[in-house]
Amino acid sequence: MAADLPDRNSAARATDRPGDASPFALGLLLRRAHWHAAAVMGEALRPLGVELRHFAVLIVLVNRGPTVQRDLAAATGTDKAGIMRVVDDLERKGLAVRKAVPGDRRVRAVEITPQGLELFDAAHAAAEPLADRLAMDLGPGETEQLRDLLTRLAHPAHDDV
Incomplete structure (x- = not known):
């Protein structure tokens, strides 16, 4: 049985350091990038009195219109109690x-209010300078390239079939 296991000394160790070749590297780097982006975007939302979890629901409501809570939970990756x-x-x-x-x-749909739409727009205005800070280490064209690559990862073509 032990012969079936990879040699611990030569196996790639999962890290999120630049250059890591482990099969977990991409996911770990995406997680670290998410933490960084969430912290920066949280700065934009804090003065408005909401957190990212609130804004995630507002995004769904703006995109889909009135939405039942179970669908909000699925769209935001939140459990029933959390939503x-x-x-x-x-x-x-x-x-x-x-x-x-x-x-x-028995079912209730959640709908954004005019005040919610105002906050949604204000959040975008507040996030603009912070979004630039997120991408300040990227070169010309790299922000668009990263956005394209992340969009393809988040919305794979084979999921549309």
Whole structure:
């Protein structure tokens, strides 16, 4: 059995350091880049009184319109209890409302309010200079190239089939 395991001394170790060749390297680097981007974008949202988890729901509501909570959970990678807390927060802040879904008394759709749309637009304005800071170490054309590559990773062509 031990003969089937790779030699521990020669196996690539998973790290997120530049040049790592392990099979985990890309995922680990993406995770580190996400942490960095989330911290920077959180700076833009903090003065507006919301966090990224709130803004993620607002993004879905702007893109899809009124959306039931289970679909919000799936779209944001949040569990059922977590999405309920976020929607409760958004309602308390006047940024979203729950409305009855015609034909199903048990289900409520979440809808962004005019105040939520104002905050959504304000967040984009506040994030603009910080977004530039995220890409300050990239050269000419590299921001667009990175955006294209990440879009292809996040939305693989074979998922559309």
